[in-house]
Amino acid sequence: MSYDIAVVGAGVFGVWTAHQLNLNGATVLLLDAYGPGNSRASSGGESRIIRLGYGPDEIYSRSAQRSFVLWQQLFENLRQSLLETTGVLWLAREHDPYADATLATLERINANRERLDHDELARRFPQFDLARVAWGILEPDSGVLLARRAVQAVAAQARANGVEYREEAIAPLQAVHGRLKSIQTVSGKEILADRFVFACGPWLPKMFPALLGDLIHVTRQEVFFFGVPPGESMFGRGALPTWIDFNDLVYGMPNLDGRGVKLAIDEHGHEFDPDSGERVVSTSGLKAAREYLAQRLPRLADAPVTETRVCQYENTWNGDFLIDRHPDFENVWLVGGGSGHGFKHGPAVGEYVAGLISGTGKLETRFSLASKKKVRERKVF
Numbered sequence: 001m002s003y004d005i006a007v008v009g010a011g012v013f014g015v016w017t018a019h020q021l022n023l024n025g026a027t028v029l030l031l032d033a034y035g036p037g038n039s040r041a042s043s044g045g046e047s048r049i050i051r052l053g054y055g056p057d058e059i060y061s062r063s064a065q066r067s068f069v070l071w072q073q074l075f076e077n078l079r080q081s082l083l084e085t086t087g088v089l090w091l092a093r094e095h096d097p098y099a100d101a102t103l104a105t106l107e108r109i110n111a112n113r114e115r116l117d118h119d120e121l122a123r124r125f126p127q128f129d130l131a132r133v134a135w136g137i138l139e140p141d142s143g144v145l146l147a148r149r150a151v152q153a154v155a156a157q158a159r160a161n162g163v164e165y166r167e168e169a170i171a172p173l174q175a176v177h178g179r180l181k182s183i184q185t186v187s188g189k190e191i192l193a194d195r196f197v198f199a200c201g202p203w204l205p206k207m208f209p210a211l212l213g214d215l216i217h218v219t220r221q222e223v224f225f226f227g228v229p230p231g232e233s234m235f236g237r238g239a240l241p242t243w244i245d246f247n248d249l250v251y252g253m254p255n256l257d258g259r260g261v262k263l264a265i266d267e268h269g270h271e272f273d274p275d276s277g278e279r280v281v282s283t284s285g286l287k288a289a290r291e292y293l294a295q296r297l298p299r300l301a302d303a304p305v306t307e308t309r310v311c312q313y314e315n316t317w318n319g320d321f322l323i324d325r326h327p328d329f330e331n332v333w334l335v336g337g338g339s340g341h342g343f344k345h346g347p348a349v350g351e352y353v354a355g356l357i358s359g360t361g362k363l364e365t366r367f368s369l370a371s372k373k374k375v376r377e378r379k380v381f
């Protein structure tokens with residue numbers, strides 16, 4: 001059988017792309033080497049923040065706003081919410097151009113938001129030691145997507161609508177240019193389609209080493225969960241919001257599902273191989289997380305680690321996504337470069353890719369291959 005479109009990769013970008021293409025009437029085959037939302041995938045964690053604030057990058061604020069609507073529609077259809085509305089709190093400094101720009105963008109897009117001064121922050125969120133924090137922005141409707149379960153839910157919905165799914169690993173392309181007729185599985189099968197989407201996240205540089213080896217940098221990232229004191233509700237949903245300490249490059253979430261308070265340092269780690277990389281956290285990473293906790297959430301200074309995860313970001317030079325046609329193949333599309341902030345945008349990315357493939361959408365220059373550079377200057381967070 002030949003499909004209209006084969007989508008390789010069932011992470012958040014791939015499942016939403018397959019789902020949207022199917023809604024547009026295409027016959028779609030979705031493939032993944034390890035399964036939707038698997039533990040090696042960037043989309044494979046328990047939780048991901050969904051927020052509208054993006055400093056001056058209104059393009060991502062609007063994309064998150066659109067995605068919010070599509071996530072909620074999906075959860076309504078499923079009669080199961082995989083969104084925890086914890087609120088998202090930005091902690092800002094006295095002189096803080098990024099927070100100023102975030103607030104201005106939120107105003108421009110008419111997002112629900114509150115500006116909180118230092119005293120108001122201290123009154124409402126006594127869990128925090130507010131050293132160096134002068135004010136904050138609260139996005140009350142934002143929060144946390146239950147990531148792995150959400151990816152699996154989109155995949156299940158897409159299959160129920162007619163998308164075919166196969167667990168197969170696709171081998172790097174043998175052809176060098178022109179119109180791609182088929183792709184091969186590593187088990188030796190040939191898959192025929194009119195068009196191909198490669199939404200392989202951190203595997204994109206392995207799939208296209210000559211093209212993307214220097215354009216997508218895969219970095220190792222550590223995540224910690226810290227157990228809260230017994231019977232203590234001040235770190236749970238409704239009391240502690242999800243927070244972003246942008247200037248310290250740290251973010252965290254309340255105790256959801258009894259896993260503990262989640263904490264992650266957003267600074268890029270070392271290069272990482274998503275297939276063979278060992279996913280055990282480092283002593284230095286734990287030390288840094290504890291130092292932060294001792295300062296910002298002192299009641300958790302000695303809290304025990306309840307869970308850890310090692311994941312990876314697939315970073316473009318500045319954090320902009322990569323969504324474009326392959327320069328050597330007229331019918332091959334590259335979709336990735338989530339750069340540590342892509343999860344929330346899955347629905348809008350799927351819609352955008354479906355529009356590009358059907359010819360109704362317009363290419364956004366910031367996502368183009370031509371805009372990608374080899375230098376590393378992170379600007380989008």
Ligand SMILES: Cc1cc2nc3c(=O)[nH]c(=O)nc-3n(C[C@H](O)[C@H](O)[C@H](O)COP(=O)(O)OP(=O)(O)OC[C@H]3O[C@@H](n4cnc5c(N)ncnc54)[C@H](O)[C@@H]3O)c2cc1C
Binds near residue numbers: 049050
């Ligand atoms: C620790 C961490 C925290 C993050 N926090 C947030 C957050 O709070 N908010 C947010 O919005 N974003 C966040 N992100 C970023 C977000 O999770 C990623 O941008 C997003 O999940 C990327 O999705 P993807 O579909 O591009 O890639 P992936 O989820 O990695 O999916 C790619 C898929 O392709 C498959 N694949 C690869 N190669 C092949 C092949 N050859 N054949 C078949 N299948 C193949 C893989 O098995 C995988 O399932 C975070 C990321 C990490 C790691």
